[in-house]
Amino acid sequence: MKKEIVIIGGGPAGLAAAVSAYDAGVRDILILERDETAGGILNQCIHNGFGLHTFKEELTGPEYAARYLKMAQEREIEISLNTMVLDISPEKTVTAVSPERGLFTLEAEAVILAMGCRERPRGALAIPGSRPAGVYTAGSAQRLVNIEGVLPGREVVILGSGDIGLIMARRMTLEGAHVKCVAELMPYSGGLKRNIVQCLDDFNIPLLLSHTVTAIHGKERVEGITLAEVGPDRMPVKGTEEYIPCDTLLLSVGLLPENELSKSAGVALSPVTGGPVVDETLETNIEGVYACGNVLHVHDLVDNVSAEAAKAGLSAAAYVQGKKTEKGDSFRINCGRGVRYTVPSTVYRDEKENVTIRLRVDNVYKNASLNVYFGEEKISGCKKNIFTPGEMETLILLPKQWQGREGDLTIALEDNA
Amino acid sequence: MFDAVIIGGGISGSAVARELSRYQGHFALLEKENDIGEGTTKANSAIIHAGFDAAEGTLMAKMNVRGNLLTEKLAKDLSFPFKRIGALVVCHEGDDREGLQKLLDRGIANGVEGLRIVEREELKELEPNIADDVVCALYAPTSGIVCPFLMNIALAENAVANGVEVHLQEKVEKIEKTAEGYRLTTSKGVIETRAVINAAGLYADTLHNMVSEHKEEIIARRGEYYLFDKDMGSQARHTIFSLPTKMGKGILITPTVHGNLIAGPTAEDIPDKEDTETTPEGLGKVRKDLSRNITGIxxxxxxxxxxxxRAHRPQHEFLLGEPEDAPFFFDCLGIESPGLSAAPAVGEYIASLVAEKLQLTKKEDFIETREAIPDPKEMTPEEYNELIRREPAYGNIICRCERVSEGEILAAIHSPIPALTTDAVKRRVRAGMGRCQSGFCLPKVLEILHREFPEKPLSDFCKSGQGSAYILGTVKEELA
Known part of the structure; x- marks a missing residue:
């Protein structure tokens, strides 16, 4: 079967991409969603705080998902549920399977990658010790509590202060569990400031920076963990080990864009983000293959995902409608001091629209400016009291800022005088 | 009254059970855990060794070479994954080349076929990522890799199909000699049997010492491993060994039958036979040696x-057969490496001893083959679609990393030895075995287990052993 646009994933990114492609005039759109409902991980995020930018109100995850699902349904965009994509070829042949449709293939004109991300498991950290029940990624625990209605633990230690870990510290506490502490390897948290305040501080849950779990104990079920301070080299400091009895260890130690399918399509990935390398249209190195949301890079706010995905939807629509002009020369966006990555990483010089650049810094910087240079020439800057890796930064670049200028763009953090 | 009771559902016990089930009689296999293969069998290098390593004339050597020979047909008959990928024992610049020659000579004496020493140029062809300072290697083309879980399960399931009773969660606590044979006192009651087969792995010494004055000792020798994702699976094409040392075969690197890469093991004697903890020191040792023989890991x-x-016996030799002071009690004791490779031969050998002793006659209706759970990944698109038409659950992917469908999970749950824990499901169909390590599929697998056994609360479902429950309560339980 042929399709103009096939979207892999029916979470917030896939839904927003579909809606914007539809509104740009494309009708032949199919979303492939592996779960039994659309909405992705939002369905288990029953806390509020979603939609402040997009809808100017505070929604829960399922409410936010429902808004986009409604928009998709109003447009009669087809969503194939329980459908697992098994392969995407470089020629954009998508192979998928579902109980209803069996194994089937689609010849897509454009593909939008919106598969989201997965959590880093315990094994990736190689935490020594036993392998009992009671070690969960924060997201698995979230699903058990919020969807299945069960309590995966009572005496809880959380390793990693990513946003899901912080949210789950509060969630487990509200369900009667005792969260003993949140340990963070880095000297700063990877989560949003608002989550640290609302999920830890408000419940007197200690956040132990520069700490890690060095061993897991218990043969069948977790009985305790060993916690230790880490030095500047992030290695445990001998003599600081402390045994903490607990029945549960939750891990919130990073999210990894899930790009196994992208690889099968030949999409080039960034070693920094783990997501595809894209230009300002969010097109990957494979023509007609776009990426958005957490499969591209991990976001903190779903509002940013929706905005980014809408752009991918527009670009894919322009591509299948033949509106896209031949791509000419482009400039690179270089990561200067303090900038870990940017999305996009290149911009076409004849781009007529504003370009949104999303980026993360690589450390905590106080009283600094994020400055944008073309060669030696500074073209813009933004001053802030604090930059942290846990909060994504957004810059808007106007066409007049690159038109007539040569060379590449560099974004760098500089201390304020 | 049983004719024979096998104690231990690991690879050896299951192999004996399967071979014994060729004979007429009343047999049982007792396993103390929630599933078979929960001990040494589930955590090793998953290699069917060629047989050049054990000393000439030993049971280890004989059983290894014979076991290797039997595995190919067994894998076909019982449908478990086995690949004869070959092994290389590599020699670095400045290493003792004579050691390699000795291995070659020993292998030839043991009856290993196809062994030869390959020089750098050919070696590079065989193994493109071989480290720069490797100058030559012993090439053993008959060496293979296997899925130890499925090999174990296949043997036991075939035994069940041929009439052997498998009792899970039944631990033998006492063995007494009786006029007719032996009385076993277990965690569930009393069992009378004419003969006993002791395949209790790490605890084989305890059982042996209950009936014999010739005391035996088994020492737990721990080995730590890393498992790599499938993007590393073709980094090595063969099983790569360093020249062996006194403490074992050293760190090896090998692809697995499922396309992953495995590195390990360490070798450390420890006092606690339950202590399967990994350690910073052990993992550090493996990590240090990762790039010694193969680049790009x-x-x-x-x-x-x-x-x-490993169930290490200080004599470093298998003990197979009856102690002189305990007739009708058959030991499979000290089954450490190459125990997995030897298992088919050990099963054949012990079964023949038991059959002779009990004067058993062969069945005419022995079922030689066993079918595996359908694996869509091995099917043509037409076959897969036909399967989904018949059973739509095979089209519902539950474990995304390993692409395991609901149909496969259901088949595992309702297999001849039912998978009642998430680990048992994982070992049969690989749900949770992949890169996310069950982060996404765990809640779904629990849900499916719960759906199939609705009378049991969710908090009854375990990871593996009793007490390894995932769920400790419900939300809002104070309000209930």
Whole structure:
């Protein structure tokens, strides 16, 4: 079967991409969603705080998902549920399977990658010790509590202060569990400031920076963990080990864009983000293959995902409608001091629209400016009291800022005088 | 009254059970855990060794070479994954080349076929990522890799199909000699049997010492491993060994039958036979040696670490057969490496001893083959679609990393030895075995288990052993 646009994933990114492609005039759109409902991980995020930018109100995850699902349904965009994509070829042949449709293939004109991300498991950290029940990624625990209605633990230690870990510290506490502490390897948290305040501080849950779990104990079920301070080299400091009895260890130690399918399509990935390398249209190195949301890079706010995905939807629509002009020369966006990555990483010089650049810094910087240079020439800057890796930064670049200028763009953090 | 009771559902016990089920009689296999293969069998290098390593004339050597020979047909008959990928024992610049020659001579004496020493140029062809300072290697083309879980399960399931009773969660606590044979007192009651087969792995010494004055000792020798994601699976094409040392075969690197890469094991004697903890020291040792023989191994692709215990006998030789002071009691004791490779031969040998002693006659209706759970990944698109038409659950992917469908999970749950824990499901169909390590599929697998056994609360479902429950309560339980 042929399709103009096939979207892999029916979470917030896939839904927003579909809606914007539809509104740009494309009708032949199919979303492939592996779960039994659309909405992705939002369905288990029953806390509020979603939609402040997009809808100017505070929604829960399922409410936010429902808004986009409604928009998709109003447009009669087809969503194939329980459908697992098994392969995407470089020629954009998508192979998928579902109980209803069996194994089937689609010849897509454009593909939008919106598969989201997965959590880093315990094994990736190689935490020594036993392998009992009671070690969960924060997201698995979230699903058990919020969807299945069960309590995966009572005496809880959380390793990693990513946003899901912080949210789950509060969630487990509200369900009667005792969260003993949140340990963070880095000297700063990877989560949003608002989550640290609302999920830890408000419940007197200690956040132990520069700490890690060095061993897991218990043969069948977790009985305790060993916690230790880490030095500047992030290695445990001998003599600081402390045994903490607990029945549960939750891990919130990073999210990894899930790009196994992208690889099968030949999409080039960034070693920094783990997501595809894209230009300002969010097109990957494979023509007609776009990426958005957490499969591209991990976001903190779903509002940013929706905005980014809408752009991918527009670009894919322009591509299948033949509106896209031949791509000419482009400039690179270089990561200067303090900038870990940017999305996009290149911009076409004849781009007529504003370009949104999303980026993360690589450390905590106080009283600094994020400055944008073309060669030696500074073209813009933004001053802030604090930059942290846990909060994504957004810059808007106007066409007049690159038109007539040569060379590449560099974004760098500089201390304020 | 049983004719024979096998104690231990690991690879050896299951192999004996399967071979014994060729004969007429009343047999049982007792396993103390929630599933078979929960001990040494589930955590090792998953290699069917060629047989050049054990000393000439030993049972280890004989059983290894014979076991290797039997595995190919067994894998076909019982449908478990086995690949004869070959092994290389590599020799670095400045290493003792004579050691390699000795291995070659020993292998030839043991009857291993096809062994030869390959020089750098050919070696590079065989193994493109071989380290620069490797000058030559012993090439053993008959060496293979296997899925130890499925090999174990296949043997036991075939035994069940041929009439052997498998009792899970039944631990033998006492063995007494009786006029007719032996009386076993177990965690569930009393069992009378004419003969006993002791395949209790790490605890084979305890059982042996209950009936014999010739005392035996089994020491737990721990080995730690790294498991890598499938992007590293073709980094090595063969099983790569370093020249062996006194403490074992050293760190090896090998692809697995499922396309992953495994590195390990360490060798450390420990006092606690239950201590399968990994350690910073052990993992550090493996990590240090990762790039010694093969280049390009990326530690970012590590999916998990694990440790297994070998049942080490100080004599470093299998003990197979009856102690002179305990007739009708058959030991399979000291089954450490190459125990997995030897298992088919050990099963054949012990079964023949038992059959002779009990004067058993062969069945005419022995079922030689066993079918595996359908694996869509091995099917043509037409076959897969036909399967989904018949059973739509095979089209519902539950474990995204390993692409395991609901149909496969259901088949595992309702298999001849039912998978009642998430680990038992994982070992049969690989749900949770992949890169996310069950982060996404665990809640779904629990849900499916619960759906199939609705009378049991969700908090009854375990990871593996009793007490390894995932769920400790419900939300809002104070309000209930």
């Amino acid at each position: 990326n530690t970012r692709s590590i999916i998990t670490t694990f440790a297994g215990l």
